[in-house]
Amino acid sequence: MSATRYTLYSYFRSSASYRVRIALQYKGLAYDYAPVHLLADGGQQYAADYRAVNPMSELPSLVVRDAAGGAVTLAQSVAILEYLEETCPEPPLLPRDALGRARVRQLVEVVNSSIQPIQNLKVLKKLGDDFALDRAGQVAWGRYWVERGFGGLEGLLARVAGEHACGDAVTLADVVLVPQVYNARRFGMDLASFPTISRVAAAAEALPAFRAAHPDAQPDAPAEG
Amino acid sequence: MSATRYTLYSYFRSSASYRVRIALQYKGLAYDYAPVHLLADGGQQYAADYRAVNPMSELPSLVVRDAAGGAVTLAQSVAILEYLEETCPEPPLLPRDALGRARVRQLVEVVNSSIQPIQNLKVLKKLGDDFALDRAGQVAWGRYWVERGFGGLEGLLARVAGEHACGDAVTLADVVLVPQVYNARRFGMDLASFPTISRVAAAAEALPAFRAAHPDAQPDAPAEG
Numbered sequence: 001m002s003a004t005r006y007t008l009y010s011y012f013r014s015s016a017s018y019r020v021r022i023a024l025q026y027k028g029l030a031y032d033y034a035p036v037h038l039l040a041d042g043g044q045q046y047a048a049d050y051r052a053v054n055p056m057s058e059l060p061s062l063v064v065r066d067a068a069g070g071a072v073t074l075a076q077s078v079a080i081l082e083y084l085e086e087t088c089p090e091p092p093l094l095p096r097d098a099l100g101r102a103r104v105r106q107l108v109e110v111v112n113s114s115i116q117p118i119q120n121l122k123v124l125k126k127l128g129d130d131f132a133l134d135r136a137g138q139v140a141w142g143r144y145w146v147e148r149g150f151g152g153l154e155g156l157l158a159r160v161a162g163e164h165a166c167g168d169a170v171t172l173a174d175v176v177l178v179p180q181v182y183n184a185r186r187f188g189m190d191l192a193s194f195p196t197i198s199r200v201a202a203a204a205e206a207l208p209a210f211r212a213a214h215p216d217a218q219p220d221a222p223a224e225g
Numbered sequence: 226m227s228a229t230r231y232t233l234y235s236y237f238r239s240s241a242s243y244r245v246r247i248a249l250q251y252k253g254l255a256y257d258y259a260p261v262h263l264l265a266d267g268g269q270q271y272a273a274d275y276r277a278v279n280p281m282s283e284l285p286s287l288v289v290r291d292a293a294g295g296a297v298t299l300a301q302s303v304a305i306l307e308y309l310e311e312t313c314p315e316p317p318l319l320p321r322d323a324l325g326r327a328r329v330r331q332l333v334e335v336v337n338s339s340i341q342p343i344q345n346l347k348v349l350k351k352l353g354d355d356f357a358l359d360r361a362g363q364v365a366w367g368r369y370w371v372e373r374g375f376g377g378l379e380g381l382l383a384r385v386a387g388e389h390a391c392g393d394a395v396t397l398a399d400v401v402l403v404p405q406v407y408n409a410r411r412f413g414m415d416l417a418s419f420p421t422i423s424r425v426a427a428a429a430e431a432l433p434a435f436r437a438a439h440p441d442a443q444p445d446a447p448a449e450g
Contacts, residue, residue, distance in 0.1 A: 054377075055376075055377045055379075055380030055381055056335060056339060056374070056377035056378075056380075056381070057377065058339065058377075072324060074327050074328075074331060075331055075381075076330065076331045076334035076335060076338065076339075077334075078303075078330065078334050078338065079327050079330035079331040079333070079334050080327070082326070082327065082330055083323055083324075083326070083327040083330075086323040086326065086327075087323050098308055098311040098312050099297060099308075101307070101308070101311065102299050102304050102305070102307065102308035102311075103299075105301065105303065105304035105307055105308075106299060106300055106301045106304040108304070109301035109302075109303050109304050109337075110281060110301060112334075112337075112338050113301065113303065113337050113338050113341070113342050114281060114283060114301075114342065116338070117338050117339065117342040117343055118342055118343060118348055123343055126369070130356075130366075131355075131356045141355075144351070149281070151280075152279075152280045152281035152282065152283075153281075154280075155280030155281075156280055156281070156300075
């Protein structure tokens with residue numbers, strides 16, 4: 001349809017990368033996959049070539065090349081999701097009305113700013129360094145914040161969920177929720193206490209775009225997931 | 226201009242509340258101020274009456290009442306900022322073009338998801354509880370994440386800053402940067418290593434809307450700042 005080309009810098013397990021993969025897949029946008037291993041070589045995100053792409057040394061980054069050969073690099077998953085929604089509005093991932101959009105973004109931000117940042121890899125590593133926290137302690141820290149956040153999120157979803165997280169259509173709320181649920185399972189969490197989260201995550205995970213974006217389906221996933 | 230009425234649940238020092246105060250002031254929107262003290266009474270955000278407003282027990286929340294008496298409650302500062310921008314677009318806090326908007330949102334998210342959540346009050350408190358971290362240790366933790374984030378942000382700003390954080394107009398990037406700089410000062414950080422951050426923060430802080438939104442100017446600020 002368009003001559004725009006996308007390159008996604010991603011790590012298969014990075015939940016923020018996973019969000020952008022879902023949106024690209026959902027909108028039917030083909031992209032080249034540039035793996036950046038967050039653990040190998042002391043963290044490939046700190047290498048000079050990736051710092052030139054993203055001075056924050058974080059994933060994901062999306063390079064957008066137009067037909068004339070111009071290229072821009074965008075970082076921060078939520079900024080990328082909003083950009084894709086504005087430039088490739090179909091199929092939509094935000095409602096048309098301002099209030100509906102605010103409700104979706106509120107759910108997005110619960111995950112994006114109140115849960116994910118406190119349990120991500122660089123925080124767990126810092127806790128290990130500063131407090132000699134072992135892997136079990138790191139997992140307990142991560143679970144604490146996900147359980148706390150999911151408690152509030154469950155209450156918010158009870159007001160707005162339909163077939164999906166916010167009403168009956170897939171939205172950015174599902175796009176960020178599914179990767180957080182993936183992290184929750186990695187922390188060994190029992191999701192039975194969060195019936196709405198479990199239900200809407202399962203509904204979204206069954207969709208082709210979400211399946212294609214799953215960590216285990218990525219080129220940099222190990223042969224044994 | 227409109228019969229819409231706003232009530233902001235806020236704490237004077239909450240940097241996420243501070244963001245929304247700036248946007249309301251910048252757009253000339255009058256609002257009622259509902260203080261929620263994050264430390265008094267074990268944290269008023271955990272009281273049943275505030276949990277009914279916001280199940281996440283976080284600040285800010287914005288209640289929007291229309292002329293017909295309908296009311297909606299929105300939480301999460303970035304979702305609120307986007308809602309205000311969509312419903313009260315003048316004066317704008319986002320550029321018109323998708324790429325410009327993405328650049329602003331990228332800067333917003335560096336603060337919103339990569340810095341602020343890891344250094345906020347509930348994380349510092351949890352570190353105190355789990356690792357007997359004293360106040361000096363908590364400040365050192367906060368400084369570490371702000372300094373690390375500002376290092377990357379300085380590199381991003383060098384590409385896009387003009388008179389303000391993203392070009393010559395005030396944008397949401399300034400709206401979230403100024404409260405983070407306020408936090409940095411509270412952590413005793415020397416901002417001399419971040420000349421672009423310092424320069425654009427000073428330019429924004431001098432504007433009337435930013436001054437009116439400053440923590441020391443709020444009704445719940447103690448008489449001696």
